[in-house]
Amino acid sequence: MSHGKQFTLYTHNGGPNGWKVALLLEELGLSYESIYLDFQKNEQKQSPHVDYNPNGRIPTLIDHKNGDFVLWESNAILIYLVDKYDTEKRLTVTDEKEKHILNQWLFFQASGQGPYFGQAFWFLFYHPEKVPSAVERYQKETARVIGVLDGVLAKSPSGWLVGGKFTIADLAFLTWNRGAVNVILKDFEGGEVAKKYPAFYAWHEKISARDASKKIFAVQESLKK
Known part of the structure; x- marks a missing residue:
């Protein structure tokens, strides 16, 4: 089977986890085709996906230059991509202890940030009944997760999570963070995420200002039209 792009990415136009993988593909300069599944039609639960x-x-990634190797779970995909294709180790670390710290942050993103932020969105916009107590719970959990990040980043001389540089540990948080800053916490307890969590917000803005991030944001906006 011949493919013009190295990767096929099954994703969703609004799903933060899919955009996370696209962001790393852009950072590494790898070619890929995105297939946006329609969740309203339940395409993610049907063949071929x-x-x-x-x-x-979502996401699911197929690497056509590695025997059509298939991998799912977004942070597993991030680790695979840097292990195999980040030959200069720009977005990862080589020190043994720092590798474990990097994985720690990826687990925290997957177990803490993603589920809590996702539930906040669900109860704010998609749950059939209004459940104020659930909305408040997950907004508070969103704020708690951001508080954890803010406290660690405030003590980091480089302003990054591990290795003194931007890595996939930082990248993994960006797409869900955007939802927290712009939506979940916008009006929660007076908003003002930038003032309450300055180290977190500075970190978020640094990642957002990267060329790959700006390119992905532009693609996202184009899909809304």
């Missing part, structure tokens, strides 16, 4: 990903969630 579910043939690759039995969990029926």
